[in-house]
Amino acid sequence: MSKIIRINLANNEIREEASPKGWEMIGGRALISKVMEEEVDPTCDPLGPKNKLIIAPGVLAGTTASCVNRISIGGKSPLTGTIKESNAGGTTAYKLGRLGIKALIIEGQPADNGLFTIYVSEDKVELVKTEELKEVGVYSAADKLRERFGGKVGMIIIGPAGERLYRAAGIANTDNEGVPSRYSARGGLGAVMGSKRIKAVVIDDSVAKGPEIANEELFKKTRSAMAELIVNNEQVANSYTKLGTAGLVNLTNSLGALPTRNFSTGSFEGAEEINGQKLYELITSRKGEGRPSHACMPGCLIRCSNVFPDENGKTIVSPIEYETIGLLGSNCGISSLDTIGKLNYLCNDIGLDTIDIGGAIGVAMEAGIIPFGDGEGAVKLLEEVQNDTYLGKIIGSGAAIAGEVLGVKRVPVAKGQVLAAYDPRAIKGLGVTYATSPMGGDHTAGQTLRSPVDHKKPEGQVEASRNAQIVNTLHDCIGTCFFVGGAIKGELQLLGDLMESMTGKPCSVEDMKQVAKDTLIRERRFNRGAGLNEADDRLPEFFYTEENPASGTVFDVPNEELKEVFNFE
């Protein structure tokens, strides 16, 4: 990939640049951190003209290996005030990779309140006025854009939430079937896109030349070796492929780590109604459009996504993921997959992060706006968001703001972002990640569930989180799905071989880890420049003082040890 394209909304100028020398191994999250450090004032207003929205596929994007086409979208977050990279599957990284585009950098801000779409193809990049899409939901906007630009384009879209600058607004990417539900959800980047008055980026790769592969033979050999490991991996077949990420519900519930009723406990009496087995049973018995297994990216052999149908076999939403079940389900005391599916669809259509909104609804329940377990009430709250009422605006701002406005003391956020569906008192390595990651409360920043530590003890968690943060960042930089590591049984050198096949230069696991470490260091530097310091690397106080009754633990990794997470700085 050789091109970087800049779109400046202040003067509607579009410029194409060659990728800087030495950036062969720099893609995705690494690229975002470099551009942010070199070009964006860390003290800038995240929703002002000085912030940039960077869309960067990983280094392997556009190829047909399994699990290598994740997209990274980044900028300064209006939710956390930190640098942010939000990662998703779908087809947009693949299509950008096929067009040889290493990054789209969206800069400046238009003087008026127009609404634009960026159209990208092999022949041209142009800014198109799409006023008619103002306040249009994500699904319907995708249909309208397809009518205009053709059925096979990939799309990056925001909903009304992003246009209205809601702090919990995400950015949708289309999947293989063109469904806009693969979310770069976290950190309010939808609001950054909205602040630049960009409704969508449409990517047309119909006449693309495809990615440049330096060593085709090595690429094919490595792709086959990976495919062989993945398709013969019984654990992958029995977990991710069959149950999807919802397979985690039983596991976290057994550890006392499944967020329940605004993180008041870690075990949910309705878990059996929302677990992977129940999801599989409903999908397979309802038939119709339902699919228990579905690929979110071109070429994916893990296929952990799904299509969830209603009783008549019509799609409610695709996919339902574990984090959504944890935050919009158990965290709200809701034990119906149908209700969770409906809430998930509404979030996707309005353009919201299901994790932050699940957190915000949980907080609203704790405030007594509606009772825990009130699924219908939760749907009504999202309709308030859709209708942009004052209560809707509060929920759409995410849990940190909702908690402040509604007078709730127990607000499960780190750096202003809702924690994912693992209670940090029951899986303490994730607590360390939530507290210290430059991204704020984010499980994909350093997942320790498989780390060889006793999750309930404080010992060893800093090291577990450090290692996980490096490996997770590695995946975010080269554009691979985090799940591929387990699927290829930890043979990460295969990813190094894929990198070598693309760049023509040998690439060891250590080389990839160095890119990840450098990225984390740059991100932390940016955050310090933005005014964050060690005091921000903490969890909310109630996790230290209030026992999670299901795990019998509080978060007790000492603050002194948290300082050591980035000891490679």
Next chain:
Amino acid sequence: MKSVKLEIFAGSESIVKEINLDNDKTVRDLLTENGIDEINEYIVIINGVNTFDSYILQHGDRVKVFPAMSGG
């Protein structure tokens, strides 16, 4: 005699067994006898605590075995 409850969550069905133990056994022994060799590819939770292969089973333990997963 010691007995433990073993639950293996694999795919859409779970296997539940009560198992009597004649002598001291580790988790690894128990899993191997029940067809699971690649123990590192699983997460084992005993009485709510994630546990490793050398743990010696105690009477009344509830052993839950999950394919190792890592996020959603």
